[in-house]
Amino acid sequence: MRADARKNYDQLVAVARDVVTQEGADASLRDIARRAGVGLGTMYRHFPTRETLLEALLRTSFDELTDKAAELRSADSASAALVSWLGDFVACAHNYRGVIDLMVAAIEDPGSALHTSCVTMKAAGAELLARAQAEGTARTDIDATDLYALGGALAWVGDQPALAPRVDHLFAIITGAILTTRQSPADLTA
Known part of the structure; x- marks a missing residue:
């Protein structure tokens, strides 16, 4: 260039x-x-296209999430690693208001400019979920799509001015529902 x-x-x-x-x-x-x-x-x-611009913006953040998941795979606590990564995913998706619809559509569309970065990032979260499930600290009846949807839902809530103050509370509820241990998310990130 x-x-x-x-x-x-x-x-x-x-x-x-x-x-x-x-x-x-x-x-x-x-x-x-x-x-x-x-x-x-x-x-x-x-x-x-708008999508190619958003892909350029999001690719760096998604790559960082993928790299963080790789680092977290060696963490002592699989549940703490999962909670940490999910929190970062929610923050990333929230930083770019309105991208949740595009991210969800990109997962299903291999021709999308966002497809590869979304799929790779989702797979990284799936590995952390699988590790926590194997450790017995996360429910086994959820999968990567559920995790991705829950994170996307939390990011969407953060985009709503009337609901944004509830994001941390809802994050605690959701992580409490994912994990089989009764630790608070604050204990896991400490």
């Missing part, structure tokens, strides 16, 4: 990260291009 094209790409991603964080996944692409100081044509050359 030419230096000027790289500069435009990096500027678009930086501005998009701020705009999508503030306004959500439906933020105006025209506004992102304007704030980045480039034309709409430049925006579409780098990101032909």
